[in-house]
Amino acid sequence: MTAVDRLSELIKMPTVSAYEPKDEDDEVFAAFPDRLAALYPAAHGAMERRLVGDRGVVYTWRGTDSHLEPILGLAHYDVVPPGEEEAWDRPPFSGEIADGRIHGRGSLDDKGMLAGWMEAVERLAARDFRPERTLVLAFGGDEETSGFRGAGSIASLFREEGRRFAFVLDEGGAVATEQLSAFTDKPVALIGCAEKGYLTLTLNASGMSGHASAPPKRSAVGRLSAALAALEANPAPSRLVDVPIGMLRALGHAVGGLKGFILTHPRLFRRVLLKNFAGTPSTASMIRTTLAPTVIRGGERDNVMPDKAVARINLRILPGETVESVTGRVRSIVASAVDGGVTVEHVEGSVFEPVPAGLSTGVYWDRLKNLAESIWPDVVVAPYLMTGTTDSRWYRDLSDSIFRFIPMEVGTEEMKCVHAPNESVSVKAWESAVEFLERLIGTGGSES
């Protein structure tokens, strides 16, 4: 079996996570760790395995120098549902290898990285290599539903054991081949150094119930609509925070000239740069706390006015703000829009503070940067603000250096297939991820 076949085998397992436990296939989740062991016998033999709860797999490869803090490599083996199967060109869990690509749900997010870590260890172990620095691999099986059972449980265990890590590498930015073409023609390795917070709020509106033939002046549905409209009309202020500034500087050094001068002086050209960021939703999300109304529920019948209407809004919090400050802002906008009748509450299990910027300097940053530059000769390496969440946030207090990076070249169209139909990864891109991880482990994260 080739390396690519092994990844394909993992994709064939439909480890679809869901918020409702009854919607999950427990058997396939339970079978996953042993499938992994069977596919990577040398890696499994070289490392110690611990199963943590029902959604955590931890592998430890003991280094020869126990005084060195270990490296922590993260990945998740659950995937989001495939959605409408008809929208896929091939069945979502085919794992088919065709046209130089490996197809199926999870190929990019995030079984590609999980298989990358295992493959890298498999190759090193087969050569009788033994790392100097201990490597810990922690795989979660519920990242897509917040990670309480996987990464959450593993991180608690590590905390109880007093573990610390030299650095952590999780999924995150990729080697963007065209996404930053407005700035540079070169590929850009986006290494996530900070992560936005995550917050879901429920808006509960109340009003008079009654017959639709004699409606009161203020209804629950009307109140809720006014509150949502006011929130959309009053976006959070835009700001350039540390990590996007670092990204602009890195790009500026690469392009040079007038454009480079502007990019390397972000405070001087703040206005024009903010305007550029605001141009597309994905870049706009790097400069402000975003707010997305996602769920709305009101009445059931045409002729009956409900006394309650409920909406949920999902916010992604920019570093520098907090759950408390953002909630306060939402409450004050709602209060001035509807004067009473709408309450704003946190949704349990959906409250995560932003993870502030880690180091985009230092020995481990340099190691990732040098590795990237040796694999993709023309690449620009830049720090990146993660606008989505990753499992790494559970480990925030266990290391000073948390990086979120998928060492693969990914284009705009491929990126669109994450959490959408026709997810796939190019064999060439995935092979480079294996090479990256193999060399990272092989040199213990320090200079070679």
Ligand SMILES: [Zn+2]
């Ligand atoms: Zn993921």
